[in-house]
Amino acid sequence: MKIEKIIKTETALPLSKKVVINLLYTENWIMDKINMVLKPYDISLQQFNVLRILNGQKEKPANLSTIQERMVNKMSNTTRLVDKLIKKGYVQRVTCPSNRRKVEITITKQGKSFLDKVSLEIEQFENQVTSKFSEEDLILLNNLLNKLRSTN
Template sequence: MNIEKIIKTEIELPLPKKVVINLLYTENWIMDKINIELKAFDISLQQFNVLRILKGQKDKPANLSTIQERMVTKMSNTTRLVDKLINKNYVKRAICESNRRKVEITITEEGKKFLDKVNPIMDEFENRVTSNFSTEDLILLNELLNKLRNSNSQIT
């Protein structure tokens, strides 16, 4: 279904508006699907992403600022996000000895096990959601999204 049909407007929208709306709509559509996948595991995509970042650290602890800069969608309150992961026993927090302002966050064994369980589900989801796309389509969409952001990096 095209965007005009979705938002039920009779007038033909200008292309730039159509693309912006389509991007917002499609992201929302895909987020809904992701949330359905993750719901069974009682975790949000944000929390899941933090676990992935920590796993990527390979047992080297990460501080809050590291986590924040690596998150796909930045959020304002990483402290409380980590709190929730601590409550679930997926991560642990310690004060950094060399710089006591910093905090060191590490994934636990339970967190790793959890990730190993959820990761294949997400991989399978990503394959499924893009299953009608050819490799060329995937590359093209990826490049177009990059181009959209990059051509704007200097503009405010």
């Protein structure tokens, strides 16, 4: 469906405005769908992202700034996200006894098990949402999005 129909406008939009509106609308559409996948697991996309980051550390602890740097959504409150994941038993935080400012965060076995289960559903969603595209389309779309971000 065309973006003009979705936003219910009959006004001809300049192409650059149309692209930006379409990107924003599509981002929200994808976020809504991902949140529906994650909702039964009582986890937010940002929390899921933290688990993926920690899992990608390959048993090596991370600190809050490392997690923040690797977050997809840079506006996330990393401390709060980690605190919520600790309460769920998915991550652990260890404070260095000799330097109380040094905090190391790792994913727990329970967190890995949870991540494995949820990752399968997220992967199914990603495959479903991109199923209308060929591999060439996906490569082109990725390249165009990378090019878009490189303009600033």
